[in-house]
Amino acid sequence: MLKRNKLAVLSGLLFLMLALGHIPVNVFPYAFDKNAPVHLLSLIIISTLYAIYIITNHRKLNINGKAVGLVIFLALVLLASAWQSPDFFGSLVGDAGRYTGAVSLLALLIVAIFHAQVNSNQFKKIVLLYSLVVFAVSVIGILQEFDLYELPGDSGVTSTLGNLDFFSAFVATSIPLFFYLFSEFKSKIKLVFIPIIAIEIYSIYLSGALQGYVDLGILGIGIAIFLVRKWIPRFKSSLNFRTFIGTTSIVIWLEGIFLMPFLGTFIPVLGSDVQVRIRGQFWLAATNQFFHKPLLGVGPDQYGHYYEKFRTIDSVNEYPTILANDAHSSTAQSMATLGILGVIAFTLLIALLIRSILIVYDNRIIARASLYGLSLYLFVYLSNATISPITLPNKFLFWSVAGFLVGKAYLSSITPAPHQKLNSRSLVAFLLIAASLNVFVGVNHAIAQYQFMSNWEKFAKDQKTEIVVVHNKFLPCTMFYDYLSRIINSQGNQALEKFSLDQVASNERCVNAQITLAKLNYNKGDLPAMKKNVYLLTEIAPNRSEVLSLAGVYASKAKDKELFDKVTRQYVKLGITPLVIP
Numbered sequence: 001m002l003k004r005n006k007l008a009v010l011s012g013l014l015f016l017m018l019a020l021g022h023i024p025v026n027v028f029p030y031a032f033d034k035n036a037p038v039h040l041l042s043l044i045i046i047s048t049l050y051a052i053y054i055i056t057n058h059r060k061l062n063i064n065g066k067a068v069g070l071v072i073f074l075a076l077v078l079l080a081s082a083w084q085s086p087d088f089f090g091s092l093v094g095d096a097g098r099y100t101g102a103v104s105l106l107a108l109l110i111v112a113i114f115h116a117q118v119n120s121n122q123f124k125k126i127v128l129l130y131s132l133v134v135f136a137v138s139v140i141g142i143l144q145e146f147d148l149y150e151l152p153g154d155s156g157v158t159s160t161l162g163n164l165d166f167f168s169a170f171v172a173t174s175i176p177l178f179f180y181l182f183s184e185f186k187s188k189i190k191l192v193f194i195p196i197i198a199i200e201i202y203s204i205y206l207s208g209a210l211q212g213y214v215d216l217g218i219l220g221i222g223i224a225i226f227l228v229r230k231w232i233p234r235f236k237s238s239l240n241f242r243t244f245i246g247t248t249s250i251v252i253w254l255e256g257i258f259l260m261p262f263l264g265t266f267i268p269v270l271g272s273d274v275q276v277r278i279r280g281q282f283w284l285a286a287t288n289q290f291f292h293k294p295l296l297g298v299g300p301d302q303y304g305h306y307y308e309k310f311r312t313i314d315s316v317n318e319y320p321t322i323l324a325n326d327a328h329s330s331t332a333q334s335m336a337t338l339g340i341l342g343v344i345a346f347t348l349l350i351a352l353l354i355r356s357i358l359i360v361y362d363n364r365i366i367a368r369a370s371l372y373g374l375s376l377y378l379f380v381y382l383s384n385a386t387i388s389p390i391t392l393p394n395k396f397l398f399w400s401v402a403g404f405l406v407g408k409a410y411l412s413s414i415t416p417a418p419h420q421k422l423n424s425r426s427l428v429a430f431l432l433i434a435a436s437l438n439v440f441v442g443v444n445h446a447i448a449q450y451q452f453m454s455n456w457e458k459f460a461k462d463q464k465t466e467i468v469v470v471h472n473k474f475l476p477c478t479m480f481y482d483y484l485s486r487i488i489n490s491q492g493n494q495a496l497e498k499f500s501l502d503q504v505a506s507n508e509r510c511v512n513a514q515i516t517l518a519k520l521n522y523n524k525g526d527l528p529a530m531k532k533n534v535y536l537l538t539e540i541a542p543n544r545s546e547v548l549s550l551a552g553v554y555a556s557k558a559k560d561k562e563l564f565d566k567v568t569r570q571y572v573k574l575g576i577t578p579l580v581i582p
Contacts, residue, residue: 007126018046034162046111048439081297081300087302087477089506103437106438107438110431138199161393166391173215180370183367211384284312290340308323313573331386471484471506534563543574
């Protein structure tokens, strides 16, 4: 039995590694993030193994050219966007703490391709194992809530994801998969699903995150629609027309969610929620970033480096202490970071997915109740992803289901004819390049992470210890500069200046590194060098009080009237009385 199901068992074990992966609390006890780096490394390992499996079996891979073309198009857009970003390596790794850079998306594309070639019997077993892993995550969260299990991350029910919102989204969006499992398994097994679902809902209740309740609400509506489906009128139309209507409807739905923070009390509960209003400000900044670089965006996961430049004055006045390194919306994030080409690529992928669902439905490739369950899962996930950041284990599930459905519609079991082998070869070329790049980045990032954590442990235990630290391109600015500069600070200004210069050479939009250099140059009396720092700072972080203060000091010292007037105008916009610097 194990031999027959080895593919499903292997997939389940790999997902277990991804979802439960973390650094234990007693290992590197001072590390600030023990979850996300492990998720990234696990995803790279999994996708590499999947790529090897697909490549060694590619002669039987007969997939439609449209699907292959879309995958390659998205990959090219992704890499082109990363190349023109302010930090190429940061765009590859990801600079928002959740590691949602180019590498993770390439890995998820491989995950989708792997599940595209899985047959229906294998897939139901894989989904069962994936759902049991989600259940394990929820049980660990409950144990954590009652102080029976200690985990790194925020307080509360966070489990191995380190954050309440991440946990709630992961569990709540996965519950619709049981709708699929109910239609695939026999009655005796179905009885086991009921207490599992109840426990997962209880864990969502303990977390208290609003988005989990929203997901359950959407699920409830979806189940109600299924129950009354016999009374819903149906109209015959072409596949192309239904694909267009389905894609347009999804886009309108997602854009409707985007408008939710700005409709206020017109939207019950959510419209007046503080977190929703804050996210609305993040989305406005994303829109401004999109218009700044409309073609390819600001670069994968580079939202945070442009947020301060493009946040609104209202957000500064209302939420002055809140900075964002993520748009908290996959729609807004993709628009800002990948531009119109990225939006086109994802829209076409959604259209391909909807078309695949319709083909599977028309041809009854799988039971229609099963198809509805998988489609409902995809809808709940997309709705959640539009209002919240999504972790890599959560994304893994989505791309697995999406890949399976596209495979059912567009993957043929017939050995490809000679003229069709180009699709297979193109896909293999993509897998080789993507997997090689992922391994290269993954190994270097893992080494850099280990060195960072080791150095931080030494520093935390004895801040007088001299530690040799050099800038590493695989440790992006947002998450690491402040920590590393604290270590180097004890070694004197010369070492701190060299490290900061290396950082801005890698990414000139690293605000804190530019602030450090501006202060060091002022202390040295090097006004020409300070001028470069403050002029750039007033462009990339024009509303930060520390930046305005430094710019004002420089303008007064250098008698730079133009800059002084600019700073004064910015103070007025912020409703602050300008400081008169003699």
